Amino acid sequence: MEPPACDHKVFEHDRVHMRVGHGIVELFRRNRVISSYRAPLSWLKVRAEARRGGVTRLHFGHVEDLAEPIYASTTSSRHGVVTVEIQTTDEPLYRAFFTELAHLSDRPVAS
Template identity: 60%
Template sequence: MDPLEPRVFRHERVHIQVHHGILEVFRRSNVVGPYRYPLDWVTVRAEARRNGVTRLYFGIAEDLGEPIYASGPGTAPVFLRHEIPTTDEPLYRAFFTELARLADRPIMP
């Protein structure tokens, strides 16, 4: 896996890409975006909600040694909230597990 090659994740109304260590998140919505941050700074927290929905919180890591992706809302400042069907959560988790390996960051237990 070449760390300089772009990594792209497309699912429904979201497009996430990482290139040269920068993560960008694009959503087809009326919310201003895209969001662009160094991958080393990014955290994503998955919180199970009611009615089969999981809310993803994209934020800035307070501790650069924390996992990129984990369960629970976390305490980091949030720059994006995105709701997905809970059944789709494993797709996001797999993508962020790959990114954690690229960025030499811990993987959610």
């Protein structure tokens, strides 16, 4: 059987490295301490929270409903399992990667 089309996708930008392989998404971020997040792609939820000072926070967590979009904007104070701060000008790069993953895994993406 052939692996899913979304296998072996890699995204690297600044201090963030994400990869998808065998239906699992992994996030690695380098700050003072290297930390990671790992989940099945079908469970992935990323919520973008615009902040002051040209910063956007990406909150990674797990969906409650498998029909939820992979990526969406949020104004909620509820946070995910892992949070990554990025420059707001870089947000379209991340959104494009999550949109690609959503299309390849038949998941929706919200604005």
